[in-house]
Amino acid sequence: xxKHHIIPVxxxxxxxxxxxxxxxxxxxxxxxxxxxxxxxxELHAPVWWGAxxxxxxxxxxxxNRPK
Numbered sequence: 001x002x003k004h005h006i007i008p009v010x011x012x013x014x015x016x017x018x019x020x021x022x023x024x025x026x027x028x029x030x031x032x033x034x035x036x037x038x039x040x041x042e043l044h045a046p047v048w049w050g051a052x053x054x055x056x057x058x059x060x061x062x063x064n065r066p067k
Contacts, residue, residue: 014060
């Protein structure tokens with residue numbers, strides 16, 4: 001008899017967070033040379049939030065990976 005393994009939904013949440021975080025981080029890095037004309041552009045929010053989302057996504061992936 002074959003036993004089926006269920007993949008937790010948090011694995012896919014982590015996968016999405018990691019992908020979106022990497023995309024946001026790369027877009028923030030690309031606008032380093034030409035900052036947008038906003039009030040707090042010098043804080044580089046997309047780089048920080050993209051990095052945070054990527055790290056959280058990788059933590060979810062590692063914690064909930066299928067065994």
